[in-house]
Amino acid sequence: xxxxxxxxxxxxxxFLNDSAxxxxxxxxxxxxxxxxxxxxLIIGLPANGLALWVLATKVxxxxxxxxxxxxxxxxxxxxxxxxxxxxxxxxxxxxxxxEALCRTMTAFSYGNMYCSILxxxxxxxxxxxxxxxxxxxxxxxxxxxxxxxxxxxxxxxGLSTIPFLQxxxxxxxxxLNITTCxxxxxxxxxxxxxxxxxxxxxxxxxxxITIFCNVSIIRALVVSAGSFGPAVRNMTLVMIVFxxxxxxxxxxxxxxxxxxxxxxxxxxxxxLMLSTLNNCIDPFIYYYxxxxxxxxxxxxxxxxxxxxxxxxSARPLVQTNTSSTPDSKVSSN
Numbered sequence: 001x002x003x004x005x006x007x008x009x010x011x012x013x014x015f016l017n018d019s020a021x022x023x024x025x026x027x028x029x030x031x032x033x034x035x036x037x038x039x040x041l042i043i044g045l046p047a048n049g050l051a052l053w054v055l056a057t058k059v060x061x062x063x064x065x066x067x068x069x070x071x072x073x074x075x076x077x078x079x080x081x082x083x084x085x086x087x088x089x090x091x092x093x094x095x096x097x098x099e100a101l102c103r104t105m106t107a108f109s110y111g112n113m114y115c116s117i118l119x120x121x122x123x124x125x126x127x128x129x130x131x132x133x134x135x136x137x138x139x140x141x142x143x144x145x146x147x148x149x150x151x152x153x154x155x156x157x158g159l160s161t162i163p164f165l166q167x168x169x170x171x172x173x174x175x176l177n178i179t180t181c182x183x184x185x186x187x188x189x190x191x192x193x194x195x196x197x198x199x200x201x202x203x204x205x206x207x208x209i210t211i212f213c214n215v216s217i218i219r220a221l222v223v224s225a226g227s228f229g230p231a232v233r234n235m236t237l238v239m240i241v242f243x244x245x246x247x248x249x250x251x252x253x254x255x256x257x258x259x260x261x262x263x264x265x266x267x268x269x270x271x272l273m274l275s276t277l278n279n280c281i282d283p284f285i286y287y288y289x290x291x292x293x294x295x296x297x298x299x300x301x302x303x304x305x306x307x308x309x310x311x312x313s314a315r316p317l318v319q320t321n322t323s324s325t326p327d328s329k330v331s332s333n
Contacts, residue, residue, distance in 0.1 A: 023269070024093045024176060024183065033273045034089035041082045044279035048075045051283045051293075058296040063126055063146035068286050068293070070150045071119040075279040078112035081105050082276070088181060095170060095181035102169045102181040107161035113275050114202040115157040116282070117246055120238060121206040121213075122149055123289065128213035131231075132220045160202065163194055183269075195253060203250045207242050214238060237285050245278040 023029055052072040059065050084105055088095050095102055126146075129137035171184040214235040221231055249271035286293050 021176065024173075024178070024180065029269065030089055030092050033269065034086045037082055037086050037089070037273060037276065040276050040280055041079055041086070044075065044079045044276075047283040048072050048079065048279060051286050052076065054293060054296050055286070059292045061143060063141050063143060064123065064130075064289065065293075066143060066146040066150060067119060067123045067126060068289065070153075071116060071123070071282055072286070074112055074115045074119065075282055078108055078276060079279055081108045085109075092178055093180055093183060094178040096179070099168065099170050103165050103167075106169055106182045107164040109272065109276075110164060111157050111161045113246060113249070113278075114160060114198070115153060116278055117203055117206050117242075118153045118157070119150070120241065120285075121210050122153070124210045124213035124217075124238065127289065128216055131217050160198060199250050199254055203246060207247075210238060210242065234285060234289055237281055241278045241281050241285075245275045245281070249275045 052069060055065055055069045055072060081104075084097055084101065126141065129141060169182045171180045172178075173180060173184065214231075218231050218235060249268060252268045252271055
């Protein structure tokens with residue numbers, strides 16, 4: 001389980017160390033984190049909503065489309081949960097929505113991260129077989145295979161979040177007059193090795209597989225003299241997601257867990273917030289992975305611009321036809 005700040009007990013009294021109190025009352029926790037989360041919400045909600053709509057209604061249903069739709073759905077689920085976390089931090093880390101919703105939001109935070117990692121990995125694997133081994137992959141790359149793969153990922157991620165749903169996440173701190181959600185746990189509950197296993201199979205191995213697939217794709221395109229510009233841009237975005245969004249939180253949490261260095265939790269919460277940045281980057285990954293998605297987005301953008309241009313050009317014509325000035329009569333003649 002995640003190493004939150006431990007709640008020490010002395011007789012019937014419970015108390016926090018100074019590092020924990022400093023974190024819970026700092027401007028980073030009560031201002032910076034919710035502000036950045038609000039920006040992610042403002043950008044990620046329309047971007048992923050548009051992406052899911054285009055993928056579901058405008059793009060041909062293929063294995064890659066199904067994977068991208070599931071990734072957009074995972075991003076939207078976390079984005080819809082962000083307002084509760086934003087409210088929590090703006091209120092000075094005071095949770096007012098009850099134990100059940102706190103457990104759900106905690107599970108969503110970690111579940112989204114590992115679901116996104118696994119989906120990005122299978123997307124990379126799918127593209128690897130489609131571009132590097134196209135003839136070999138014809139036997140299994142179909143929509144049914146994609147659906148089964150996505151259902152398996154959702155099932156595994158759901159299993160991985162069960163410990164968060166089973167454990168009490170709320171803690172009333174009378175000296176600070178707040179009720180924390182997941183930030184403070186009893187000392188005996190905050191220490192176990194569950195996350196070591198989760199990091200290895202939920203982050204490290206998928207990351208190595210993703211790197212291998214993307215490098216192999218670019219190498220194959222270079223050898224075949226194909227256009228590898230979009231592939232390079234896509235690989236760059238995927239690596240940014242792994243290196244900037246997912247790696248810091250997993251690495252710091254592993255150190256924090258194994259060494260019992262609780263002051264690192266302050267930085268881990270920042271990294272966990274940064275892990276939600278993938279919700280703003282993923283729509284660009286859709287753009288460079290799917291040629292059809294890219295063309296549909298461009299056509300929608302072109303239609304919007306055309307409609308705006310036609311409305312602007314129509315205004316002078318209306319004014320000219322209804323004008324009764326001498327100049328208008330001369331121009332019409």
